[in-house]
Amino acid sequence: MPNTNTTKTEILSIHTLTYRYRCSFQTYYGLFQYLVQNRNCIFTKHKHKKCEKYTTRTLHPLGFNRIEFIDCMIPDRDYHEYKIKFTINPRILTGQTSQPRTHIIAKEQLSQLPDILDTAIHDLCSPYKEQLTDGKFQRIDYCCNLWFIEQELAEEYMRLLRKALIPYPFELEKILSNSQHRYIPEPNAITITCKSYQLSIYLKLNQLLDEITRQENGIIPSEHVSEIENAIGQIRIELREYRSQLRINKKKIHCGNDEAFLLNGSNTHPYTTLCKRLGSMYGTGDFWLYDDARDIIKESDYKPRIKKELLEILKVVNAPKSGLDISKNGFDYTYLKSHMRYFNELDLSPITISQKSFKRCGENFFPNPRKYISGETAELLRTSDI
Known part of the structure; x- marks a missing residue:
């Protein structure tokens, strides 16, 4: 059985998660039509090689940041694989709609999160809830936030953190610079990636301003002002675990096929992973x-x-x-x-x-x-x- 005798600091809260179902064509097509007709979802089509994907962000106010319907042709076989993925903000899902970008769900609510998630998906997909079984987490973003006394202190701290040792076999994420015409390290963040997870540390204010101005064509709407003010002095430390790392965690906590233990506040392994990785980057x-x-x-x-x-x-x-x-x-x-x-x-x-x-x-x-x-x-x- 998983160990539930943990302290609060050994647990990381969750900012975002991605939950995926495999399903039949009937469920795939039926639920797609149901969301269009009954939930007024607007989908955008994307095509990549053998896959077609339909994405909607219509239900973002309910906590469903993104819903994806994915139809993939299996190579060398006349066979289609149908998947439905939900990318979810747990804080909004629990009814806390204020400042969803700068705050995350409280650790005290994690024990209720598996039931809240299950209920929300079933309510959204009610005619097809019986067909959606054996869902798997594809990614969970565990994170914590630090608010420095002043934005200047956060920026100085970020300058120190960007000088990290990049541990093997991780790679440093880079972005394309329009002015330098080459890939350079992120200016207000440091992100390292391996096959099973990604660790990102960044100035939330800069990230938030970039995101909002990009979405709003350079204009900051009044409804975002309070959240921007809350991001002053904020540094977010985010551990994004992919499916392979989540499987490792499941084996370590001996929870069998029960995925709920990845969410409910009893999984201390992301905290251990984060401490280990920070130690390899900066020492102790x-x-x-x-x-x-x-x-x-x-x-x-x-x-x-x-x-x-x-x-x-x-x-x-x-x-x-x-x-x-x-x-x-x-x-x-x-x-x-x-x-x-x-x-x-x-x-x-x-x-x-x-x-x-x-x-x-x-x-x-x-x-x-x-x-x-x-x-x-x-x-x-x-x-x-x-």
């Missing part, structure tokens, strides 16, 4: 001014050779336009990783605060992100949903 120590970090190393009990190597890493990593990413600093990945334990023992991250940053924000210290998500500290924060 805090961010200090460069001069302070150098003094901590010099005053340590390590042998002169180790001190020399740590000081060299510190110097190179904190040079302009550098960081822990080996594509920028020229270090061997194994060499850097092996030296991280020395930094961890000193409770010091190799990433430091520059004098330029210190002059901007006036802070000579930032806690490690692991200490924030564990609830160990709330220094420099206005609030959080940890």
Whole structure:
């Protein structure tokens, strides 16, 4: 049986989830027509190779961010596979419609979420609810939010986080720059991806402004003002687990075929995964001014050779336009990783605060992100949903 003896900080809440059903053509076509005729859904058609997909966002106010009907021809067989996918915002699903972009469902409500989800889908698809069986989660976005006292502090913290070591076999997400005509790292975020999950840390205000102005042709409607104000100082840490990772979690919590345990607040594995990944990116120590970090190393009990190597890493990593990413600093990945334990023992991250940053924000210290998500500290924060 899954372990239900967990603490609040060992659980991550959920921002978005994707739930999928396989079905017959009769259910696929019948439910499609029902949603068009009885729910006034407007669908957009997309075609990719052997698949046709029909997507609607009409029911977004009810918590169904997106509903997709997917018809795929199986290669080398005269056979169609029919799937229906629901992408859902759990906070809206529970009736909390205010500020859905900046807030997530409260951890205390997670125990009720599987039943709420089941009821919402069945109510939406009532004539076909008996045919929709054996649904599977395709993706769950676990996340937490930090609100810094000021937006400037959040921006400085994000500058530190963007200097992360990219752990093997993850890849750093990049975007196409229209001005530079090449792919560059995200300016207000860091996102790393592997086959089973993705970790993204980003400034919510910048992401929200980009999203709204893009949707509204550069105009910010009055109904979004309160949410934009709430995003000031906010950093979101989001772990997006795909189906392969969710299957691993199910095996670890010994829940058999019951997918509910991925939602109901008893699954601590996303929190463990997040802590492990943050540790590999930043170490477990805090961010200090460069001069302070150098003094901590010099005053340590390590042998002169180790001190020399740590000081060299510190110097190179904190040079302009550098960081822990080996594509920028020229270090061997194994060499850097092996030296991280020395930094961890000193409770010091190799990433430091520059004098330029210190002059901007006036802070000579930032806690490690692991200490924030564990609830160990709330220094420099206005609030959080940890």
